Amino acid sequence: xxxxxxxxxxxxxxxxxxxxxxxxxxxxxxxxxxxxxxxxxxxxxxxxxxxxxxxxxxxxxxxxxxxxxxxxxxxxxxxxxxxxxxxxxxxxxxxxxxxxxxxxxxxxxxxxxxxxxxxxxxxxxxxxxxxxxxxxxxxxxxxxxxxxxxxxxxxxxxxxxxxxxxxxxxxxxxxxxxxxxxxxxxxxxxxxxxxxxxxxxxxxxxxxxxxxxxxxxxxxxxxxxxxxxxxxxxxxxxxxxxxxxxxxxxxxxxxxxxxxxxxxxxxxxxxxxxxxxxxxxxxxxxxxxxxxxxxxxxxxxxxxxxxxxxxxxxxxxxxxxxxxxxxxxxxxx
Amino acid sequence: xxxxxxxxxxxxxxxxxxxxxxxxxxxxxxxxxxxxxxxxxxxxxxxxxxxxxxxxxxxxxxxxxxxxxxxxxxxxxxxxxxxxxxxxxxxxxxxxxxxxxxxxxxxxxxxxxxxxxxxxxxxxxxxxxxxxxxxxxxxxxxxxxxxxxxxxxxxxxxxxxxxxxxxxxxxxxxxxxxxxxxxxxxxxxxxxxxxxxxxxxxxxxxxxxxxxxxxxxxxxxxxxxxxxxxxxxxxxxxxxxxxxxxxxxxxxxxxxxxxxxxxxxxxxxxxxxxxxxxxxxxxxxxxxxxxxxxxxxxxxxxxxxxxxxxxxxxxxxxxxxxxxxxxxxxxxx
Numbered sequence: 007x008x009x010x011x012x013x014x015x016x017x018x019x020x021x022x023x024x025x026x027x028x029x030x031x032x033x034x035x036x037x038x039x040x041x042x043x044x045x046x047x048x049x050x051x052x053x054x055x056x057x058x059x060x061x062x063x064x065x066x067x068x069x070x071x072x073x074x075x076x077x078x079x080x081x082x083x084x085x086x087x088x089x090x091x092x093x094x095x096x097x098x099x100x101x102x103x104x105x106x107x108x109x110x111x112x113x114x115x116x117x118x119x120x121x122x123x124x125x126x127x128x129x130x131x132x133x134x135x136x137x138x139x140x141x142x143x144x145x146x147x148x149x150x151x152x153x154x155x156x157x158x159x160x161x162x163x164x165x166x167x168x169x170x171x172x173x174x175x176x177x178x179x180x181x182x183x184x185x186x187x188x189x190x191x192x193x194x195x196x197x198x199x200x201x202x203x204x205x206x207x208x209x210x211x212x213x214x215x216x217x218x219x220x221x222x223x224x225x226x227x228x229x230x231x232x233x234x235x236x237x238x239x240x241x242x243x244x245x246x247x248x249x250x251x252x253x254x255x256x257x258x259x260x261x262x263x264x265x266x267x268x269x270x271x272x273x274x275x276x277x278x279x280x281x282x283x284x285x286x287x288x289x290x291x292x293x294x295x296x297x298x299x300x301x302x303x304x305x306x307x308x309x310x311x312x313x314x315x316x317x318x319x320x321x322x323x324x325x326x327x328x329x330x331x332x333x334x335x336x337x338x339x
Numbered sequence: 340x341x342x343x344x345x346x347x348x349x350x351x352x353x354x355x356x357x358x359x360x361x362x363x364x365x366x367x368x369x370x371x372x373x374x375x376x377x378x379x380x381x382x383x384x385x386x387x388x389x390x391x392x393x394x395x396x397x398x399x400x401x402x403x404x405x406x407x408x409x410x411x412x413x414x415x416x417x418x419x420x421x422x423x424x425x426x427x428x429x430x431x432x433x434x435x436x437x438x439x440x441x442x443x444x445x446x447x448x449x450x451x452x453x454x455x456x457x458x459x460x461x462x463x464x465x466x467x468x469x470x471x472x473x474x475x476x477x478x479x480x481x482x483x484x485x486x487x488x489x490x491x492x493x494x495x496x497x498x499x500x501x502x503x504x505x506x507x508x509x510x511x512x513x514x515x516x517x518x519x520x521x522x523x524x525x526x527x528x529x530x531x532x533x534x535x536x537x538x539x540x541x542x543x544x545x546x547x548x549x550x551x552x553x554x555x556x557x558x559x560x561x562x563x564x565x566x567x568x569x570x571x572x573x574x575x576x577x578x579x580x581x582x583x584x585x586x587x588x589x590x591x592x593x594x595x596x597x598x599x600x601x602x603x604x605x606x607x608x609x610x611x612x613x614x615x616x617x618x619x620x621x622x623x624x625x626x627x628x629x630x631x632x633x634x635x636x637x638x639x640x641x642x643x644x645x646x647x648x649x650x651x652x653x654x655x656x657x658x659x660x661x662x663x664x665x666x667x668x669x670x671x672x
Contacts, residue, residue: 158584212637304545
């Protein structure tokens with residue numbers, strides 16, 4: 007039984023990937039509506055060899071649509087998500103608008119697919135850094151339990167959208183040419199630089215929103231608020247795959263070989279962990295890949311307890327971090 | 340009393356900076372010898388407005404030289420360091436050749452200047468990542484003690500030398516032009532990428548040499564082998580300043596304001612920690628600066644013990660990470 011789909015934010019970085027993922031995964035798409043802001047209306051996009059014209063999103067957009075994939079920012083989701091639901095749609099929302107709503111399931115299909123059943127019209131797609139973190143942590147969490155996660159991220163420009171990816175390129179060209187570096191989208195020069203994630207910061211705790219998301223979303227997805235999480239979110243000069251350096255404190259003694267096996271057996275995870283050849287996951291190589299790549303699985307240097315483990319993880323921010331996870335959720339319906 | 344100096348590896352990335360630092364700090368340099376490989380001999384370099392011709396390093400290079408600053412790699416240091424000492428020089432060595440030799444002091448002048456007195460001709464300059472780590476950790480270590488350090492680095496191309504910095508630029512240009520990206524110096528594309536530090540790895544522990552240096556050198560400099568250190572060393576697409584995301588487990592409860600005050604009062608450290616404006620240290624801004632910049636001083640998110648603190652630190656790899664620290668050691672003599 008094919009379903010009719012709408013993609014809200016079809017022309018954005020994630021929207022474009024959603025179309026590719028729907029196509030590549032042979033999702034049974036009946037009618038397809040591509041929705042965006044009035045600015046993008048009239049553009050054409052190709053899906054399975056057929057041209058579609060992008061329409062301006064409106065309250066009438068969702069008639070005869072069964073699944074709406076939203077990726078146009080939190081305020082659009084808040085305004086139009088409930089409209090779509092009242093038109094009979096199931097909404098898979100890629101924004102942060104509904105993630106912490108207790109009525110809304112927050113789902114990584116490999117981890118908590120059963121949560122989808124509880125939906126009341128809206129299912130939230132987690133934040134990219136959280137998805138990539140949990141794809142690597144969950145197989146180990148199931149083996150030994152996890153008391154604490156300390157994670158430092160190396161996040162790509164794509165998390166700030168297609169315009170940020172373009173600006174990174176423009177910045178790099180300007181920097182290399184010695185001309186003025188544009189910072190219209192990004193708050194600082196990202197090309198050949200690194201900066202603390204620019205989401206708004208809680209002045210009390212000193213943690214930014216991206217970091218708070220990693221904590222709260224992890225607790226919700228795992229249904230376990232006892233994991234202490236200490237995140238540091240950082241943007242680096244890469245286009246579309248996030249890396250994360252992860253330290254785990256396990257509840258029991260861990261074994262590196264068993265963890266590698268559990269990771270390799272987990273759907274959506276690939277292990278690339280070649281100590282002899284010094285070959286581990288890199289954002290450039292993982293860009294465009296569905297799987298989350300895990301390497302550098304090792305016990306904490308000179309730790310006596312055997313309960314501290316470290317990992318280096320890379321996932322495509324636009325795929326498993328966004329579009330792919332959203333389409334996987336739709337497939338569960 | 341002016342001293343005669345030799346700079347070994349004068350044409351390298353660190354050598355060039357050593358000359359600038361000697362000039363800027365008004366070090367009382369009598370005669371100056373610029374030494375390098377036969378390939379670089381005959382080049383001219385300017386110091387305090389005067390031209391010097393680079394000479395090929397030989398066993399006879401150190402007559403009438405009192406201080407030799409070596410920065411030409413470990414094998415040159417091993418071969419010519421003892422020659423310089425037997426000619427009456429004090430050697431400040433920027434390579435890893437002698438760092439763990441129990442007869443050789445390993446010195447960060449703000450931290451263990453007294454160790455210089457114990458030298459027998461050679462004083463070792465620590466690894467860049469270690470110096471930058473300890474400049475931020477030591478003021479907190481003095482306040483509360485430190486049980487454990489978990490650190491993930493964001494290391495610049497400069498750590499691999501001038502040729503690597505040039506190759507990063509060449510790689511970026513090629514990537515942007517869509518032409519073949521050169522990897523003659525770096526093992527992978529670093530431009531718009533991130534990779535696990537390419538120093539050789541111990542297949543048993545899974546830690547690379549850069550990480551092992553951070554552990555062993557920290558123990559030696561602080562004279563405290565009880566600190567557990569779990570490092571992850573990563574190269575990012577930046578030219579010359581390293582960033583480090585640091586998690587500390589303190590021996591006592593810590594107070595953020597007191598730590599900031601101790602850091603701000605410490606020579607060679609600047610605090611840039613503006614939560615309201617989301618302004619923290621960035622490699623681009625710290626490039627060319629003597630000081631190590633510390634920001635994002637905060638207690639661990641949802642930690643109940645009050646003993647876990649996080650920092651984000653940036654230091655110029657070529658200055659405090661290498662040339663500046665070496666010249667500061669020479670000033671202590």
